[in-house]
Amino acid sequence: MENIKIIPYNKKYFSDTRTICYETSTSYHTPERAPILWGLYHDWYVLNSPETCFVAVNEKDTAVGYILCAPDIEKYTRENPNNHYESYRKYAKDYPAHLHIDILPAYQGHGLGGKLLDALYKKLGSMGIKGIHLTCGKHKLNAIKFYEKHGYKLLDSNDSSNLVFGLNLGIALGLMPTRKGA
Numbered sequence: 001m002e003n004i005k006i007i008p009y010n011k012k013y014f015s016d017t018r019t020i021c022y023e024t025s026t027s028y029h030t031p032e033r034a035p036i037l038w039g040l041y042h043d044w045y046v047l048n049s050p051e052t053c054f055v056a057v058n059e060k061d062t063a064v065g066y067i068l069c070a071p072d073i074e075k076y077t078r079e080n081p082n083n084h085y086e087s088y089r090k091y092a093k094d095y096p097a098h099l100h101i102d103i104l105p106a107y108q109g110h111g112l113g114g115k116l117l118d119a120l121y122k123k124l125g126s127m128g129i130k131g132i133h134l135t136c137g138k139h140k141l142n143a144i145k146f147y148e149k150h151g152y153k154l155l156d157s158n159d160s161s162n163l164v165f166g167l168n169l170g171i172a173l174g175l176m177p178t179r180k181g182a
C-alpha cells in the first residue's frame, strides 16, 4: 500500500473527514440525512476537540481515515443536550472519553485502525485520561472483531441496535509497544 501518515487533525481536512464519515455510514448514507450524520458523529469533535482527533493521510495529502474523540463525556453531553450520548454518562467515571473511527474501504485491513488508536491513546495518556468507551452497531461484525482484537471489553449489550465497549487506557498504553504493525 502507498505511504500513509498518521497525523493530528487539521481543519484543512474538514471536507475529507466529512466524506469519510459519509462513505462509511450505513444508516445515514443519503444526501438528506448527511447533515444529521455529521451533527452526530463528526462536526462537534473536529470543531471542539481537534487535539484529540487524528487522521490517516495518503500521498496526495487526502485524509483517508480518522479517529475522533471527545475526552470528557460529561462535557460532551452538556454541550450536546439532545444527543443520544446522554445515556452513556454512566461510563464517565471509568471510561470518560469516547471515540469514533472510520477508514475508507480501499484503506481498510492494512493496520491503519490500530495506528490511529495508538496515536489517540498517547494523547489521552498525556492528558491523564484513564479510560475510553465506544458504541458499535450490532451488525458491524468486522468492527466488533477489530475492537475485541484491540482489547476492548463489552460493557453493555442491552440496547437493541448497539453494543458498548470500554478500554482501560493504562492497560492499552502498556500493550502498545508489542502491537504488530504499530
Ligand SMILES: CC(C)(COP(=O)(O)OP(=O)(O)OC[C@H]1O[C@@H](n2cnc3c(N)ncnc32)[C@H](O)[C@@H]1OP(=O)(O)O)[C@@H](O)C(=O)NCCC(=O)NCCS
Pocket (backbone or CB within 6 Å): 024, 101, 102, 103, 104, 107, 108, 109, 110, 111, 112, 113, 114, 115, 135, 136, 137, 140, 142, 143, 145, 146, 149
Ligand atoms: C473497523 C475499522 C476502523 C478497522 O480498521 P482497519 O485499519 O481496517 O483494521 P486493522 O487493519 O487495524 O485491523 C484489522 C482487523 O480488524 C478487523 N477488520 C475490521 N474491518 C476489516 C476490513 N475491512 N478488512 C479486514 N479486516 C478488518 C479484522 O478482525 C482484522 O483482524 P485480522 O487482521 O486479525 O484479520 C475499519 O475497517 C473501518 O473503518 N471500517 C468501516 C467503518 C466502521 O465499521 N467503523 C467503526 C464503527 S463502530
